[in-house]
Amino acid sequence: MTRLPSFERLLAALERLPGIGPKSSRRLAHHLMAAAPEEAEALLAAVREARERTRSCSTCHALTEEEPCAICADPGRDGRLLAVVEEPHDVEVLERTREFRGRYHVLGGALAPLRGIGPDDLHVTDLLARVADGVEEVILATNPNVEGEATALYLVRRLKPLGVRVTRLALGLPVGAALEFADELTLSRSLSGRREV
Amino acid sequence: MEVRSLSIDGFRNLATARLDFHPRLNLIVGRNGQGKTNLVESLAVVSGRSSFRAAEPAEIICDGASRATLACRLSGPAGEGLLGAALGAGTREHVWNGRKVSRLSASRLLPLVLLTEADLRRLSAPPAERRRALDRVAAAREPGHSAAVSRMERSRLQRNRLLSAPHPPDRDELLAFTDAFAEASAAVSASRRKVLPLLSTALARAAERLGSPYPALALTLRSDLGATADEPRLRDELLSLLARTLPEERRAGRTLHGPHRDDVVLLSGGRPLAPRASSGEARTLVLAWTLAEREVLSDAAGEAPALAFDDFDSEWDLGVLERFARALPDEGQLFLTSARAETVRNLPLPPGAVLEVEAGQVVSRGGTVPAEARP
């Protein structure tokens, strides 16, 4: 076997990306090696630029290039309705349904004691502050797995004393471990069928 | 459901091959260490069960191979299909007709009731062994059971971490994981309570057919929770139990009550049998348990699951074996392995094929002697 240390470093870096196994990382790496120099440069530039320009919205913690983000800034969105999700990409997942007209709050994860993630590691304090400021309904759209469910149960305990209506997405558990695996129709249905908790 | 054939590539000591099976009985004979158990294990792995001996998938792959693949051609009410399992370093994947499926789906596509050497100690083994046996039946009959068991385990581990933290846990966070644990626990408890009576009745019947001397056999659940199968009541009961014992749990650093501690106890005349039964009697009762599991699963699936029994004759005297042969269900496929071909051939077994295994290969193939042709 010829030694290709730099190529192997690329393979290892690609394999660390979510959803990329050894086979796909090899395919991607070979593609990048065979690609025109401009194509590889364009990819590097796109990664660099996206990292430089995007940040987390100081209000909802979604990914944005403006401050506040387009959804927080949009006067057409219903500020009385707040959907709480775990990760920034969950915002995109719910937006794809075109059903939800409220705003979002990204927690930045879910409670997971085994991984050392507690309430202080999530954007909970500013969620409570936002809710106290004119929100009438909080829709808990955390993932339908143990950590997501426990996070929802935790938030119910923190939100109920504020007198706000709290609902949970009516996602059946077999949907999978995460919101992102639900299709748009399922999500639309679970939004309209959300139940009070 | 019938296993038409098994294709093997890179699994333990088995040679790469495709084996065709008899629709009724497959008697796999050969000296010890030749690969009989590995054959039964391949069927178990395809049907989504854990491997018998090694926890590490690396050990089930034969030396020099980077992965093992096993595939069964199945035919049943749902039609024909190929159910495969691919084992790599630390990975396992099930495929049904080219599409990835879960372990649970694999177990539904190839329902298999197994009896191996390790199972024979079930009555005196730690409770986890008996819980697993009950959960297999519950998973086949109650759609959400397997998922509820994994939610229960996961929420318990998360909760244990909070209880064992050096600083007092956040009250709301602990209550949230307690709620999640109680919700899943109630679902698990309810389905265990629903299937236990079915298993218990079938076990008593099977034990009688096998000539067990014990009267009034019954399985009972030893549990921290009451006898109800009503989920909300089970949940509330567990929640108040956990609330009462929180200081104790904090000292212990773990969850002290719940269905993870359930035990399934075999009673005769209302008293536990395990301490009284001889080891031979205990093994016969496990045999009855296995036949009962098969009966309950076959009611659930509407078809007979296959029964695989490794080294089926090694621990029993001829009397038990003959009764076992007569107690075998009238339909469904059987896989029996034995190191004593001659003894086994004379049992009143259904018609089928005899496959002789040597050094990981089937070296000869013959037929069993049909019962009616025997003197």
Ligand SMILES: [Zn+2]
């Ligand atoms: Zn925003």
